Amino acid sequence: MRLCSTVFWYLNILNLKCSLLCQKTPQQSVVKFGDPLTAICNASGSEIEGMGWESTKNGTEFTEGISSLPLKIDKVDVWKIDPMCYANTPDDQCTTVLEVTVYKTPDSVSVSESLDEIGVMREGQPYEIACSILNVAPIRYLSVIWYIGSVSVYEEHFNRSDERPINVSSVLKMTANGSHDGSEIWCTAKLNLQTEGGPPSRESVQHRLTVLYTPVCSEPANETLEIPARGNVTLNCSAKGNPKPSYSWHYPQNMPSTAINGDHSIQTLSFAVPGVYTCTASNSQGTTVKYFTLVEAESKTSSLN
Numbered sequence: 001m002r003l004c005s006t007v008f009w010y011l012n013i014l015n016l017k018c019s020l021l022c023q024k025t026p027q028q029s030v031v032k033f034g035d036p037l038t039a040i041c042n043a044s045g046s047e048i049e050g051m052g053w054e055s056t057k058n059g060t061e062f063t064e065g066i067s068s069l070p071l072k073i074d075k076v077d078v079w080k081i082d083p084m085c086y087a088n089t090p091d092d093q094c095t096t097v098l099e100v101t102v103y104k105t106p107d108s109v110s111v112s113e114s115l116d117e118i119g120v121m122r123e124g125q126p127y128e129i130a131c132s133i134l135n136v137a138p139i140r141y142l143s144v145i146w147y148i149g150s151v152s153v154y155e156e157h158f159n160r161s162d163e164r165p166i167n168v169s170s171v172l173k174m175t176a177n178g179s180h181d182g183s184e185i186w187c188t189a190k191l192n193l194q195t196e197g198g199p200p201s202r203e204s205v206q207h208r209l210t211v212l213y214t215p216v217c218s219e220p221a222n223e224t225l226e227i228p229a230r231g232n233v234t235l236n237c238s239a240k241g242n243p244k245p246s247y248s249w250h251y252p253q254n255m256p257s258t259a260i261n262g263d264h265s266i267q268t269l270s271f272a273v274p275g276v277y278t279c280t281a282s283n284s285q286g287t288t289v290k291y292f293t294l295v296e297a298e299s300k301t302s303s304l305n
Contacts, residue, residue: 016203020274030195033104033137041085041276043094048087052189061089076102079137101193107135109204121176123285125211129172131187131204137165141191144170147185148209178213181242187207214286215241221290225298227272235267235292237279245281245288252276256304 001089010160017037030038043051050064058073071083079102098237114130121127131144146154156170161254170187174180213299218238227233239245247263277292 015031027049029099030101030103030193031076032199033079034075034077037071037076037081037100039071039083039085039098039122040068040089041071041096041098042068043087044087045087046188047089049089051085051087053083053248055205057083059083061078062086071098073135076100078102092302094199096111101141102163103191103193103199104135104137104289105143105191105199106133106189106202109133109187109202111185111187111204111207115207118212121180121211123176123178123211124177126173129174129185131170131172131189132167133163133169133189134167136168136189136191138145138163138170139166140190141193143192144174145188145190146185147182147187148174148185153225174212176209178209178211178216178240178242181211181213181278183209210242210283212242215239215281215288217281217288217290220291222293223290224293224295227294228297233269233294235269235277235279236265237267237281238265239288239290240280241281241283241285241288243285245283248280250251250278250280261296 004088006254032132034080041051041053044067048064048067051066051069052062053060053069053071055071055073056078057076058071060071061070062246063069067087069085073081081100081102082097083100084095084097086093089289096275101257110132111129113132114128118127118129131143131146133142136142139158139162142158144156153174154170154172158168179256184206186204186206188203189199191199193199218240219236223235224235225235237249239247245265249267252273255273265279267277272294274294274296279290281288281290
């Protein structure tokens with residue numbers, strides 16, 4: 001037996017002796033484990049004697065006098081299935097294999113166990129968080145994407161040839177940052193198959209990160225302000241931090257002690273003297289200092305001169 005030199009997968013009919021056209025419905029050779037599979041194999045040529053399907057599931061014996069033969073599998077319950085269509089002529093046999101990808105979406109996707117072990121994070125410290133994906137196949141088409149807030153921060157693919165479902169983990173290596181505090185973290189797992197739409201991705205439960213970090217001032221680190229001739233001057237030392245910051249103030253010696261309230265992030269002064277006012281925002285993680293330099297406003301008379 002010798003193989004015909006030309007085998008065609010294209011959907012057009014070619015005027016070649018013993019050319020094969022194998023058409024699957026739907027077109028992509030992708031099927032979910034347990035679902036049905038239907039394919040049609042068409043052979044062209046003037047001397048086709050008959051056709052058949054060789055398959056581990058629902059193969060079809062050689063049938064004479066036909067040039068088109070369907071393959072119907074009610075339930076794909078094996079992980080490797082590559083049906084082969086063949087057609088005979090008086091002198092040759094042509095074959096073509098329908099490559100089928102059998103897939104299974106994950107039973108579960110989770111990061112909770114890893115985060116439970118970590119607990120509260122601290123700014124500047126490295127952490128490894130695992131996303132566990134259970135019972136998915138085939139792993140070579142799997143991608144795992146990590147999100148913190150609405151931003152994707154890491155994507156992983158797997159170069160493995162396993163056909164059967166396996167468990168796999170994706171590990172995110174991150175350094176905790178104050179901006180992560182209160183953000184949601186989660187991972188998604190998706191099989192990237194060449195089908196329209198494809199199987200849906202599966203997400204883990206979102207978990208809120210708790211990060212302890214040094215206070216950070218909301219406004220610029222240092223400010224220079226003019227003391228108005230009339231009215232108040234406001235010193236804004238508001239800072240974000242975890243735990244919540246406490247505040248202390250230091251002011252020029254000739255400033256009345258009653259002019260400034262102690263543990264307040266914003267001071268509104270009805271009376272102020274020129275000099276440097278210092279605000280310290282502190283928590284268990286560290287201290288941030290902000291300086292306010294107050295200067296007398298230039299009089300309108302001097303500016304005209």
